[in-house]
Amino acid sequence: MAGPHNIPLITDPAEAADDLALAVFSILTHASHTLTPETLRAVGAALRRADPQSGEYFFDIVSIGLAGTSHRALWEDIMRASYFPGSGTLLERTFLEGKAEGEAEGKTRGKAEGKAEGKAEGEAEGRIASLLKLLTARGIPFAEVSEARIRACTDTDTLDTWFDRALTARTIAEVLDPTVD
Numbered sequence: 001m002a003g004p005h006n007i008p009l010i011t012d013p014a015e016a017a018d019d020l021a022l023a024v025f026s027i028l029t030h031a032s033h034t035l036t037p038e039t040l041r042a043v044g045a046a047l048r049r050a051d052p053q054s055g056e057y058f059f060d061i062v063s064i065g066l067a068g069t070s071h072r073a074l075w076e077d078i079m080r081a082s083y084f085p086g087s088g089t090l091l092e093r094t095f096l097e098g099k100a101e102g103e104a105e106g107k108t109r110g111k112a113e114g115k116a117e118g119k120a121e122g123e124a125e126g127r128i129a130s131l132l133k134l135l136t137a138r139g140i141p142f143a144e145v146s147e148a149r150i151r152a153c154t155d156t157d158t159l160d161t162w163f164d165r166a167l168t169a170r171t172i173a174e175v176l177d178p179t180v181d
Contacts, residue, residue, distance in 0.1 A: 004033045011038035013045035020046055024058045028065040035071050044078040060137070067139045076168060097133075101126045127159035134166045135175070142172040149176065 007029040010016050016023035023043045027035060043062065047055045059079060066072040104122070128151055135142055142150075153159055165175045 002029065004030050009034065009036060009039050011036060011042050013042045016042040016046035017049050020050060020054065020058055024061055024065075027062050031066055031069050031071060035069075037074055040071065040075050040078055044075075047079075063137075064139055072170075097130070101129055121154070123156055124154045124159060127156055127163065128153070131159060131163050131166060134163060135172070138166065140166065140169065140172055140175070146172045146176060 002025075007022075007026055009030055010019075010023045010026045020043075023039075023046060027039055027043060030036075030039070043058075047059055050058065062075060063072075063079075066075050131150060132147065150159075150162070153162075162175050165178060169175045169178075
């Protein structure tokens with residue numbers, strides 16, 4: 001049976017790049033035992049060199065596998081520094097897709113409701129979609145009341161603030177109400 005006793009800790013970026021699946025499995029296997037920052041850095045470096053689809057896939061697996069561990073924050077720091085912005089990560093693409101959806105919807109609504117109003121609503125809806133996708137991708141659970149609060153928000157500055165908080169937050173409260181413990 002596979003476990004920490006027979007799965008190596010991979011700390012060399014070249015070795016991680018040679019067998020990215022094993023390197024990711026190494027992180028998952030050792031996440032609650034002997035995982036080292038060097039292993040996370042090696043896999044992060046390997047992901048930067050991987051094709052975008054594989055990189056996203058393995059990034060998501062590691063992010064989910066580290067949820068609830070003390071290693072999650074370091075992983076997010078490593079990946080934020082290496083992947084965002086301009087590198088096509090899930091977080092970045094989610095934001096850009098939401099923005100594009102919002103702009104498209106704004107243009108569509110703009111014809112029917114007046115350009116300025118339609119554009120503003122479309123931008124807000126795009127930001128809402130991006131924020132909800134990001135929360136889901138990061139594994140941050142949220143109740144219907146929180147989702148309803150997000151969907152009801154029309155202030156793009158507030159939505160941008162929530163999105164920025166969601167990049168590093170661990171709970172929905174940290175996103176929506178950072179002063180509440």
